[in-house]
Amino acid sequence: MNTNHSAKHVSKRARVQAFGGYLTNMVIPNIGAFIAWGIATALFIPTGWLPNQALNELINPTIKYLLPLLLAYTGGRMIGGHRGGVLATIGTIGLIIGSDVTMFLGAMIVGPLSGWIMKKMDAYLEKRIPAGFEMIVNNFSIGIAGFVLMVLSYLIVGPTIQAANNFVKDSIEALVKTGFLPILSLINEPAKVLFLNNVIDQGVYYPLGMEQTLEAGKSIYFMLASNPGPGLGLLLAYSVFGKSAARRTAPGAIIIHFLGGIHEMYFPYVLMKPLTIISMILGAMSGIMTFQLFGAGLVAGPSPGSIFAYMALTPRGNFVGVFAGVIVATIVSFLTTSVILKADSSPNDDAQFEGSVTRSKDMKLEGINSNEAARSELSSAAATVLRKISFACDAGMGSSAMGATIFRKRLKRAGISCVTVKHYRIEDIPEDSDVVVVHKDLEERTVATRPSANIVALDSYLEDPKIDELLREVVRANRDGDDADELRVRQ
Incomplete structure (x- = not known):
């Protein structure tokens, strides 16, 4: 554990991760609305499963108005509370009316910006409002700010974002026409391992995919970075040709990655042997x-990137192409990883697996203590009773939820019922957390948020000595008089 980090020097990667986290945190709470739109699109458009001219009228207004406004409200509320969310929707309606493209990207910008503006305005006015005038000042402040933001969005922000959106769209469509779309994998895959996938997916591919779906009823953009096949192939190769810890944990990671859609599970395996990228x-x-060969696409973004999400969002006539793309990606990744692993003559990779993240200079985080120092601090923390343990990740719904569930079960088996274990973004x-558990790649960002x-x-999350040590310390701290060293920690 680390109690003395400084948040002053935050790397560019951590800042980009945080930006991606904001995008994710705007999208994830509204995924249900996106899926509802995707289902309606798959069913009711002229080429859908159940073509219906009347119900097809739902499609365009939903994507043009409802979805961007939901994103904007969520982004504004994250920073400025309910008032920030309201101001964000006012500003975003100006974007929507003042542009010809779907304003997902604009909503993701104006939403948090509006929340920040509202937060600053409320802080400024808080001690300056005469008694009895609170309601009128609060109502008029948001009304005036909303009016100004709506007009500026209509006249300036909307056209600017539309121009940027068209540039990105034209660039990617040029790749599609030339057949070089697969080269985007050179960016996507390293970015995923660096936990930057949310910036690409939610910031670029999803908005473009929604626009293409509105026109064609499906989009390949949703599958550019979310295909579970490559990760499945890599983990299968580790299950067969890996050594020691990597081989033992890979089968469990397969289930969580491929079926659960938590792609973070394969990241340590790539970092352990960077050549597998x-x-x-x-x-x-x-x-x-x-996917291109079969003309396949999905009707909405698969979040999480599970094979079940792929199946649910595949439109009529695309199942063969979608499954073929996943299978081919799995086979190619499996064969390539197998060659790399079989060529490795090292006798044991336990140490590599435990230190996979720190072995990569690009991923190395500043100010991280050694395992011995961490254990020493952990032991000193045990002097006080540990009652609240928080697992955290990018969106608070993927790897952190899985880690919290596993740890709760282990505490239950150890006879500990007085400790609260929850997952968060x-x-x-919470500031009153006794311990915060995160993936190593997100530690710097966590320190910046909770120094x-x-x-x-x-x-x-599957096999790490530090989580075993944490369990022992929690047991020691919550069992007076017991010899925790004699406690058998069940995996």
Whole structure:
């Protein structure tokens, strides 16, 4: 654990991760609305499962108005509370009316910006409002700010974002026409392992995919970075040809990755042997080429990237192409990773697996203590009773939820029922948390958000000695008089 980090020097990667986290936190709470729109699109458009001219009228207004306004409200509320959300929707309606493209990207910008403006205005006015005038000042402040933001959005912000959106769209469509769309995997796959996938998916591919779906009823953009095939192939290769800890944990990671859609599970395996990033890139490229060959697409963004989400969002006539792309990506990734692993003559990779993140210079985080120092601080923290343990991740719904569930079960088996274990997004970590557990790649961002937190940074949620040590310390802290060293920690 770490109690003395400084949040002053935050790397560019952590800042980009935080930006991606904001995008994710705007999208994830509204995924149900996106899926509802996707289902309606798959069913009622002229080429859908149940073509219906009347119900097809729902499609366009939903994507043009409802979805961007939901994103904007969520983004504004995240920073400025309910008033920030209201101001965000006022500003975003100006974007929508003043542009010809779907304003997902605009909503993701204006939403948090409006929340910030509202927060600053309320803080400024808080001590300056005469008694009895609170309601009128609060109502008029948001009304005047909303009016100004709506007009500016209509006249300036909307056209600017539309121009940027058209540039990105034209660039990617040029890649599609030239057949070079698979080269995007050179960006996507390394970015995913660096936890930057949310910036690409929610910030670029999803908005473009929604626009294409409105025109064509499906989009390949939803599958450019979310294909579970490459990760499945890599984990299968580790299950067969891996060694020690990597081989033992890979089968469990397969279930969580492929069925649960938590792609973070394969990241440590790539970081342990960075050469396997080639497997991921080649697998993703082959998957995209297969999708293109079959003309396949999805009707909405698969979040999480589970095979079940792929099946649910595949439109009529696209199942063969979608499954072919996943299978081909799996095979290519498996074969490439197998060659890399079989060529590795090292006798044991336990140490590599435990230190996979720190072995990569690009992923190395500043100010991380050694395992011994972390254990020493953990032991000192045990002097006080540990009652609240928070698992955190990018969106608070993926790897952190899985880690919290596993840890709760282990505490229950150890006979501990007085400890609260919950999962959160990093920005929502409660300040009264006794311990915060995160993936090592997100530690710097966690420190920037909660500088004084006691942090346990893991290489893997499936098998990590630090989580075992944390369990022992929780047992020691909550069992007076018991010899916790004699307690058998069940996996």
